[in-house]
Amino acid sequence: MTAILEVRNLVKEFPGVKALQGVDLDVVEGEVHCLLGPNGAGKSTLIKCVSGAIEPTAGEILFMGEPLPQGDPAGSLKRGVATIYQELDLVPDLSVAESIFLAHEPRHWPLLDLDKMYRASEALLARLGHESIPVRAKVGKLRPAAQQIVSIARALSGDVRLLIMDEPSAILDEGEISTLFEVVRRLTAEGVGVVYISHRLDEIRRIGDRVTVLADGRTAATGIPATTPTDRLVELMVGRKVEQLYPDRPVGTDRVLLQVRDARRLPAVRGVSLQVRAGEVVGLGGLVGSGRTELLRLIYGLDPLDDGEIVLEGKPLKAGHPRAAIRRGLGLAPEDRKSQALVLDWSETKNVTIADLGRFSRVLLDIKKERETARKELRALKTVPDDPDRVVRLLSGGNQQKVVLARWLLRQCRVLLLDEPTRGVDVATKAEIYRIISELAASGLGVLVVSSELEELAHICTRVLVMREGEIVAEVDGKDATERALLRHAVAPTDAPDLVEEVV
Amino acid sequence: MSDEETSTTTVTVGETTAAEGGSGESVSIIASVPPTDHGWLGAISKDAQAAAEKHDDVEFELLQAADADSQAQQIEQAISQKPDVLVVLPQDGAALTPVAQKAERAGIRVVNVDRLFTAPDAATATILGDNYQIGVLAANYIADELKCQGNVVEIQGLAGISVTTDRTKGFTDTIRQKCPGGGLKIVASQPGDFNPDKGLTVMENILQAQSDIDAVYTHDDDMAQGVVQAIRNAGRDDEMFLTGVGGSQDAMQQIKEGGLYRATFLYNPNMAASAVNMARLIGLDEGFSELVPPEVPRQVVVPAAVVTKDNVEEYEQYAFD
Amino acid sequence: MTDTAQTWRGALGRAKTLEFQEYALAIVVVLLFVAGAILKPDTFPTWDNIRNMLTQSSVVGVLAIGMTFVIATAGIDLSVGSMVAAAGVFGGIMVGTDGTSSLVFILAAILFATFLGTCNATAIAYGRVVPFIATLAMFSIARGLALLLNDKLPVSLLDLNGGSFGDPRPFSLLWFGVGRIFGIPVSVFVFLAIAILGWVVLNRTRYGRYVIAVGGNREAARIAGVPVRRIIFSVYVLSGFLAGISTVLLCARLGSASPVSGNLYELDAIGAVVIGGTSLAGGRASIVGTFLGVLTFALIFSLMTQLNMSTEIQQVTKGLIVLGAVLLQRPEARY
């Protein structure tokens, strides 16, 4: 088999950071090569060097045996290197079709061939099982998951020789991931090479052929088979064994903290009632678009309620007023950290303390104390680097997530709403987050966790609620919850049963 | 404004006494004027410069400011250079009064040109044109031409400064006095900001609104070019005539040719030269303000003149371009 | 999965904001016109007056089309007014006093404005100076040049060839000011042509998509292979070029080139663009909106001068109308 991509001794230094310190990687025709590594290991940096988004400091990148032009995204694209980036890098103001074909639009010189563009886009989306995404709509108006599909469609829109995917599954649900894998398999059968990055280790075995493990900017192992036991992979990644991924399941008390009564905001949420008790971790499962995020936003007061009531510790919450909610002890870690959680140009400290500045301010802010406190919280989450002055924009995706979590850990809440808290987080840190969630619950908080990883819900929750089309369709006790059972509820009865089969 | 008592002195102050002042020492004069991006003001600064160059014993510096506030700042800086005399043509008389007072108090004599300071102790001597009188002359001219019967449009200068206010007031007051029957109507009165392109668009709109216009009184010759153009573009140059203010070459030329441009009203920009001469005299004669020699009057008002086709030849020497 | 698919359709309903804004602004334009027709029934709703308003809007209108491209890339061009003045005077001195050729003036003015725009472009795209500062500097420099080039004097352009007043020869300078084709002023044709061309380029060419992409998400555009720097460069050159055309339209009507002309045109142009729904943050641009914005300002100005309001009342009224227009077209809640 011929090598499509050979990376030799690649070095990338950012000012003050050596993100890559001599990394090797080779991808051959028709294989799916998985990249693994803890947050901040340099995975994204590596693939950005290949795609031309950034220029490596030193080292060699050969594509089909020839050196790839460095720092030239258009050049890489032209040779057939298609990339799906970790952060959704789309232009919100372009339509779906325009985004898919940006920089290689079909043209009737000198005008755009809009018809062809729309037709080709529809075909591509259909291939991904999403023919319903309107190709004329502005990308910014789509939900993140749909945007991710657009990114994938974009990557497939040209002649692909090498497809690079940086955590494409993070915001997709099981069904969409299956479709994606189907497409990947078809591509590899045609001889396309694939680089696949994910923190979901189960996916490695489902789709991968070989694995390269990065740790700390170095290759810890390269080209090992995807069948390598998970334990071993984790050990390579984090340099130690992760003893226990899931903590003990919290039991909960009888004291009701949060009560949602028939909350309604059409079309996403159609009458939801639920309770969160002190000491409980309540999971909220479902497919993407089932309305979980919308529900959390309603509870938190970000959107006005059409109908219904949110009651916190016996007293109703004023709808549409997040500040009131925060004051009463609610906290929300939103799903899209970049657009909804972080001030990217701020230091880690400021991002951590923004929701709880009162604690540091008499008249003036005590910035020394602020910094120290932030550092402590960041350390507790093993954020890398835990330098409190570091600008958040420059952190790796997973570490940004930790900064958001640190914010709400600092502000001691009564009820914590977590929307996809482990999205983009590495295994070791996941274990850490699970442990923290469980400890918080043990200390008397109520936690409501939304996750698309049904497996983790099945392991960490006292109870799991399953949402479908804006309604809660099932409540499963934690002890009885399995990924398979949850998925059954999440998928509409009419949906293809083979989807369930395929996943489990 | 007291034009009656003070307008007696001629414009040629200083020329006669210039020779006898040669006491060997030199006089430093700083002149401050508004931005000279405008015909009349440009002529003012050129004339001042030229007048200064005629005298060996004058150290002359000319400052230009963008607006009243920066002119105040400039004069403050000038004060710190301690010249003998400051010649100030203020952008806005009221706004520049305190800083002139400050100069006077610092022992620097101030000669106020064209636009009056609002306090008497702000200047040692004043030489000014009379904007109110320009309005009066324009009103008289137009009223006579139209025999107190017809529609007049006024295109003003920049709103909110004394030049504009005075030119408007002189005009409207006189129209009211002269044509008490109300036969002469000011049908539109809009600012053109001394700017030809603003004058153009404003006049274009007024031409739309007014189907019958007999005369246009504009506050400035440069701006009037835009107004003229609007009228010509509309093909209505036979319907009305127009007057300007200032005395630009262009305006004089058009007056000579006859047609739309009928008259302009000017006070000689040479008043700047007179101001420099006056400043030199004051500077040479220390303690002048105590002595008050009769040959240097405290206030000189340069009379405004009407320039029409009949007398344009004799005024052409004063035209600026 | 069909259910989730269905809900994505819902997204389409929300992509209407810009269009809504355009409609709302069109209503404002109609309202203003109706107000004029009621207040001045004899003179306002006449063909002559409409022609006049369109002619007047053409100068700032052409600038505003260029400005739409600049603002679409999240930039700004404060120098257009000064460039108009400088280009006019430059063209004027090029033809000289014996000047006989309209073409020389037109070419010289457009070339000079384009040159100034290219200076902006270089400072911004290659010197990496913030657009606000770079064009603020040019705002000052170009005004200085306008004064410097002909010793602060205006240049008369009435003697250019082809130019008898009543009936200027086609393509002579004055023809652009007072000439008509099928009863419509040439300058209106020029404005409309540029607006339509602008719409096509922005919405129907690759270049236009690049412009939006650069303004919407520069980094995303870059990694998609958009030549970001060249696009940024180009919009300022374009803005300069259109300032040149605007100069021609202004000087043709004015019959002269004045170093003090073009004052605050940048504010009018930017105002028209923003009121038309183009976002100063970049990425969202509407030529139709800009066109309507320009008309709005022209209507306000024309109406108020025709009503012979005094300056101070005009200024207050203008502010209130602008505010009202925007409140009327306000889209959904933003925070």
Added chain:
Amino acid sequence: MTDTAQTWRGALGRAKTLEFQEYALAIVVVLLFVAGAILKPDTFPTWDNIRNMLTQSSVVGVLAIGMTFVIATAGIDLSVGSMVAAAGVFGGIMVGTDGTSSLVFILAAILFATFLGTCNATAIAYGRVVPFIATLAMFSIARGLALLLNDKLPVSLLDLNGGSFGDPRPFSLLWFGVGRIFGIPVSVFVFLAIAILGWVVLNRTRYGRYVIAVGGNREAARIAGVPVRRIIFSVYVLSGFLAGISTVLLCARLGSASPVSGNLYELDAIGAVVIGGTSLAGGRASIVGTFLGVLTFALIFSLMTQLNMSTEIQQVTKGLIVLGAVLLQRPEARY
């Protein structure tokens, strides 16, 4: 992991860009001063001249501090210059012709400017009008009011009590213009006090943090519990309030309130803020930078007038210096 951890400590990856820009601007200020000292050794580097430049910068300086807060929220306030004019005239007519009280003027001017700022704030925060348009409307309205309030005439303020010129009583109006404490003009004290207070508020209080959060990421700020709307409201009120103070400083020096004063102050203020490194996109603000930016403009102005350049040369030179200053402080590549 320890070795990389160490390199992470490396200074450069931190939020140093802004500091770098501030240093670079400080160098520009020094260079301009040195240039002045060389070109005009007798008059430029004198205590008198420094005092003079500081006094001159105080008016726009106070506006620029307010503008820094506004721009930090990704807003803009185009109306400050007009507000200065309107507040001055309003204060002037409040004291009337028999006016004896400086305090009445000062309070009236500040209150009126604050009121106008509150109108901006309401339109933007509650009417959801784009800041550019809302304040453009106020730019026009306030200028109209300035002309309207006293029938286009300036108001003399020389007769206010305490106000003989040579030696005004403390806290009388003229004292703010010409009074001195320890040889330093009162207006300089006012400016410095406001700058320092501004720095403290922006960098060391919860409010300041919120202001920047709103500009940096409005949605994230809202979710983190920042009262976004109130913050946005407040910065425009603050800008109005500081415009009031600026009015007092200006009128105190001029001894009168003119309806045409404050022209283009907004451009100077915004220019100083942007040159100082505050981003027009919001989320990044530097009071020190603004202060240096104001000094830069004051130095350029003073130097050029002392060299007695003509207006047009001044304009060209000013543009070139501004461009040079920004090129000198240009941070790393942005695209």
